[in-house]
Amino acid sequence: MSEVLLSIENLVTRFYTELGVVRAVDGNSLQLGEQESLGVVGESGSGKTVTALSVMRLIENPGRIEGGRILFRGEDLLRKTERQMRAIRGKDIAMVFQDSLSSLNPTLTIGEQICRVLKFHLGLSHRERWQRAVELLAQVGIPEPERRVKHYPHQFSGGMRQRALIAMAISCSPQLLILDEPTTALDVTIEAQIFELVEGLKQAFGMGTFLITHDLSVVATFCDRVVIMYAGKIVEEAPVTELYDRPLHPYTRGLLGSIPPLEGGKDRLDSIPGEVPDLINLPPGCNFSPRCQQAGERCWREEPPLEAPAPGRRVACWKAGEPDG
Amino acid sequence: MGIYILKRLILAIPTLLVASVLIFSLVHLAPGGPIRVMLGDYQDPVLIERLRHQLGLDLPLYQQYLRWVGNLLRGDLGFSITVHRGAPVAQLIAQRISVTLELATFSMVIALLIAIPAGIISALRQNRLSDHIARLVALAGVSIPNFFLGILLILIFGVYLRQPWGAGGFVPISRGLGKNLAHLVLPAIALGTAYAAIIMRMMRSAMLDVMGQDYVRTARAMGIAEGNIVRRDIVKNALIPVVTVIGNSIGYLLGGSIVTETVFRMPGVGNLVINGIFRRDFPVIQAVVLFIVVLRIVINLVVDLTYGVLDPRIRYGAAE
Numbered sequence: 001m002s003e004v005l006l007s008i009e010n011l012v013t014r015f016y017t018e019l020g021v022v023r024a025v026d027g028n029s030l031q032l033g034e035q036e037s038l039g040v041v042g043e044s045g046s047g048k049t050v051t052a053l054s055v056m057r058l059i060e061n062p063g064r065i066e067g068g069r070i071l072f073r074g075e076d077l078l079r080k081t082e083r084q085m086r087a088i089r090g091k092d093i094a095m096v097f098q099d100s101l102s103s104l105n106p107t108l109t110i111g112e113q114i115c116r117v118l119k120f121h122l123g124l125s126h127r128e129r130w131q132r133a134v135e136l137l138a139q140v141g142i143p144e145p146e147r148r149v150k151h152y153p154h155q156f157s158g159g160m161r162q163r164a165l166i167a168m169a170i171s172c173s174p175q176l177l178i179l180d181e182p183t184t185a186l187d188v189t190i191e192a193q194i195f196e197l198v199e200g201l202k203q204a205f206g207m208g209t210f211l212i213t214h215d216l217s218v219v220a221t222f223c224d225r226v227v228i229m230y231a232g233k234i235v236e237e238a239p240v241t242e243l244y245d246r247p248l249h250p251y252t253r254g255l256l257g258s259i260p261p262l263e264g265g266k267d268r269l270d271s272i273p274g275e276v277p278d279l280i281n282l283p284p285g286c287n288f289s290p291r292c293q294q295a296g297e298r299c300w301r302e303e304p305p306l307e308a309p310a311p312g313r314r315v316a317c318w319k320a321g322e323p324d325g
Numbered sequence: 326m327g328i329y330i331l332k333r334l335i336l337a338i339p340t341l342l343v344a345s346v347l348i349f350s351l352v353h354l355a356p357g358g359p360i361r362v363m364l365g366d367y368q369d370p371v372l373i374e375r376l377r378h379q380l381g382l383d384l385p386l387y388q389q390y391l392r393w394v395g396n397l398l399r400g401d402l403g404f405s406i407t408v409h410r411g412a413p414v415a416q417l418i419a420q421r422i423s424v425t426l427e428l429a430t431f432s433m434v435i436a437l438l439i440a441i442p443a444g445i446i447s448a449l450r451q452n453r454l455s456d457h458i459a460r461l462v463a464l465a466g467v468s469i470p471n472f473f474l475g476i477l478l479i480l481i482f483g484v485y486l487r488q489p490w491g492a493g494g495f496v497p498i499s500r501g502l503g504k505n506l507a508h509l510v511l512p513a514i515a516l517g518t519a520y521a522a523i524i525m526r527m528m529r530s531a532m533l534d535v536m537g538q539d540y541v542r543t544a545r546a547m548g549i550a551e552g553n554i555v556r557r558d559i560v561k562n563a564l565i566p567v568v569t570v571i572g573n574s575i576g577y578l579l580g581g582s583i584v585t586e587t588v589f590r591m592p593g594v595g596n597l598v599i600n601g602i603f604r605r606d607f608p609v610i611q612a613v614v615l616f617i618v619v620l621r622i623v624i625n626l627v628v629d630l631t632y633g634v635l636d637p638r639i640r641y642g643a644a645e
């Protein structure tokens with residue numbers, strides 16, 4: 001790994017709901033190097049978005065970041081004032097959200113939404129901002145950008161809207177781009193185009209990317225390294241190729257088993273039976289034990305620690321690497 | 326745009342037809358008639374017959390209806406038969422409409438100037454003291470009937486405090502804007518309080534709804550300053566549903582002005598129709614009520630056009 005861009009250390013983020021305390025992120029650590037692509041994978045509700053929002057310091061009531069450090073270029077974001085964070089958001093760290101339609105203001109044109117980001121971070125004159133907005137739209141592959149810049153989000157197709165959102169995110173050349181399931185609402189061909197675009201931008205801008213997805217096949221083509229999350233905890237981490245060749249955690253193996261063949265649609269073929277546990281009432285021992293086919297006596301009693309069996313690899317399982325039982 | 330307006334106007338024709346039939350039947354099927362009122366103690370059967378014939382009240386109902394509509398189409402609203410005997414109804418309305426419109430407009434302006442900011446602040450300070458107070462006041466506002474509030478205000482300002490502007494009545498603008506507005510303040514409060522309360526609640530809940538939208542989070546994630554987010558993301562989008570409510574409840578203001586004008590003894594259209602009802606002045610009631618229906622249709626059209634200005638999704642079609 002080159003220079004460390006982002007280092008999350010023992011992050012704890014909880015939501016204090018009426019039903020109880022949701023342990024959304026439960027003491028996780030991970031690192032992302034400059035210009036590196038990290039994939040964060042896990043089923044819905046495993047704490048991926050909350051991890052990203054914690055980095056952005058956008059956790060809202062009833063949520064609280066309760067512990068840990070988030071070092072961005074060596075500085076702890078958790079110690080920044082709200083004002084300092086505002087200068088970082090959108091400028092040094094940008095985030096692209098899941099649903100492009102609901103993520104854009106329906107009553108402002110695409111141009112207005114990009115220009116106001118430029119205004120807040122770079123100043124620039126009115127004319128320069130609009131010119132830059134047009135360039136950005138062209139850069140993300142939107143045809144007729146001079147005309148499109150004056151359009152409203154609902155006048156764009158889903159794929160074009162996601163491109164516009166990406167244009168907004170890269171408008172101030174961030175060093176870290178967080179993508180939270182950027183293609184879930186799109187069909188497979190458009191999805192491929194979006195990732196091709198992001199890959200190109202990553203090279204051009206030299207950004208580190210933090211890609212959240214529940215789809216391991218996406219990670220294979222786009223990421224250098226993968227972190228697998230389950231029920232608020234990191235359960236495995238590995239360089240992409242190693243993860244595919246030799247997954248150590250039974251949950252990862254389950255996820256790999258559910259990758260659809262290339263020609264197929266997005267439907268799960270062989271998903272893991274059972275459900276993600278309730279993050280308010282976690283099971284004793286290993287969080288995955290109720291669904292794990294290899295679970296044994298010890299798994300129900302004691303929680304497996306996250307250990308490093310080899311350089312660059314981490315796994316939290318008492319029976320890591322043992323063949324399926 | 327022009328075509329849209331034209332379409333809406335054509336669509337209004339069936340509405341007007343149904344409204345005219347309803348108004349006509351209600352007026353004519355209700356017990357009691359203008360003749361009794363006109364003759365007072367002197368109820369002579371021969372005279373009654375002659376008057377009925379003179380006024381066309383002896384014709385079959387459908388003929389009377391067709392005659393009325395025919396006259397309307399020629400721009401003739403008819404003549405008053407009891408309230409101001411012989412006076413053209415159009416003229417009666419024209420003399421009074423300014424009072425009603427001024428009252429409705431004034432109370433709406435005051436109401437909006439209070440309700441919109443109150444709704445915004447209440448939502449931004451959700452569950453804090455100012456929010457609780459605003460919501461409590463709004464609850465009281467919708468619960469008090471406007472005639473009761475009107476009487477209460479007259480009691481306090483007119484009877485106890487003996488303010489010249491506190492006892493009702495209307496001063497035309499020609500005798501000074503200050504006096505004119507001073508006399509309007511209490512009726513406007515009586516009429517506008519419930520309206521303001523509804524708008525304030527609506528604005529508050531629309532704000533809270535928008536504050537939870539993804540695009541607000543996007544704006545925060547882009548480092549946009551909070552004030553800018555409140556203005557361009559939250560308030561702007563929250564206003565869209567509120568404008569519809571504002572428009573739809575203009576009908577409430579017009580309806581409410583009938584009662585308010587009576588309580589405050591103001592010579593408006595509402596007062597005219599109340600007198601018309603008491604004295605069975607068929608042409609007056611019919612024409613005024615139909616006039617209010619037309620006014621509502623026009624206002625609704627204007628509101629819909631405003632909606633298009635605020636919401637680009639209505640102004641422009643879907644994805645290309």
Ligand SMILES: Nc1ncnc2c1ncn2[C@@H]1O[C@H](COP(=O)(O)OP(=O)(O)O)[C@@H](O)[C@H]1O
Pocket residue numbers: 015017022023024042043044045046047048049050051060061062063279
């Ligand atoms: N605002 C919130 N209030 C309460 N619980 C929340 C909130 N946001 C997220 N959570 C909980 O945190 C957990 C992790 O959510 P999230 O990070 O969104 O999962 P995902 O991996 O699908 O992105 C979930 O159990 C979710 O219910």
Ligand code: SF4
Pocket residue numbers: 249250251286287288289290292293294295296299304316317318319320
């Ligand atoms: S620790 Fe036990 S239950 Fe948990 S994943 Fe490993 S084998 Fe399964």
Ligand SMILES: [Mg+2]
Pocket residue numbers: 045048049050180
């Ligand atoms: Mg998520």
